[in-house]
Amino acid sequence: MSSSDSLGDRIREARTAKKLTLRKFAGLLDKSPSYVSDIENDRRIPSESVLREACDIVSLDFDQMMGLAGRFGGGTERRLRKTPSLGTLLRKLADLPPDEMEAVIGSTLQRLEKAPRPRTKR
Helix, strand or coil: CCCCHHHHHHHHHHHHHHCCCHHHHHHHHCCCCHHHHHCCCCCCCHHHHHHHHHHHHHHCCCCHHHHHHHHCCHHHHHHHCHHHHHHHHHHHHHHHHHHHHHHHHHHHHHHHCCCCCCCCCC
């Protein structure tokens, strides 16, 4: 898999690796085969809930697929609106050279994965 693979390419590759036909996969998602075909051919971006279910079925990382879909997700979008500095951080990251941006993102994600998470009320 190359870094230039699209969301649809990744989903199709994972589906076929799991030996799922398009019809079977669509059935598991409770969607039509034509809808899933549109996703795999990058003619449609699935909703967050459909993407999460598809990722669960074919064992893809949901966060990476959300990124390929160009989506943040509802909770993150609300946080962006309430925290302007978060938007500033994203713009500054986007201005870095690609290799430097990937290095900063990688090291930040590693630190966040190791950090204890406070419990939040939902």
